[in-house]
Amino acid sequence: MKRFYKAVTVGVDAGGFRVMLDGRGLRTVGGRPQIVPSAPLAEALAAEWSGQGDDIDPAAFVFRDLADYAIDVVTLGKAAVVDELLPYAETDTLCYRAEPDEALGIRQRAVWDPLLVAAEEHWQVRFVRVAGVMHRPQPEATLARLREDIAARDGFTLAALKNTSSLAASLVLGLMALEPDADIDALWDAASLEEDWQAELWGKDAEALDRRARRHAAFAAAARFAALARG
DSSP, X not given: OBOOOSOEEEEEETTEEXXXXXXXXXXXXXXXXXXXXXXXXXXXXXXXXXXXXXXXXXXXXXXXXXXXXXIIIIXXXXXXXXXHHTHHHHTOGGGEEOOTXXXXXXXXXXXXXXXXXXXXXXXXXXXXXXXXXXXXXXXXXXXXXXXXXXXXXXXXXXXXXXHHHHHHTOHHHHHXXXXXXXXXXXXXXXXXXXXXXXXXXXXXOHHHHHHHHHHHHHHHHHHHHHHHHHO
16 A cells, blocks of 8 residues: 555544544544554554555554554453453463473473462462463462453553463463563563474574564564553
């Protein structure tokens, strides 16, 4: 698609902020006014539009897509989104390890246990650690507490959490990535531990490294989206 606008500005609209293209407010893909809760997020959305050249690159609109999801999907069906997020806790990657005496299991415990312990202390819950791939359910009280936490979050945070949790295959890491002081690189390294372990054993593949980098960037972008939405 060719660029069809000249001026990109940010205006105040309905108690929030909205990107304007040549003076006209943007709408979501679902046709709703794309009004976001903070000026910093609106400025980041505007930067995506300003950064386009003569041809528009749809892949460059990471924040726009997240904002549209928050407005079109989460606000219209928050309970369903919470239901979609909770399984990332039921099969959280941090809870499934190799056998304790295996080298991979030892590394997993070293990297993952501090994260799980911190999560347990934060939410006052208990996570079941599993050796092997056979599913074991997490305690009902743990799932109930996590459901309570994510259900209390706003739509823009849940949009970011859907990305961080799915990319990490972990609700724990997904939630940790949204904390103001989160070490995004360390969290992504934790999420990628098994993949990195295989690369150490069998060698690094250029295609796999590129995929890891792109997923890392998407993880970081979702975390930044949540931070910008907080203002």
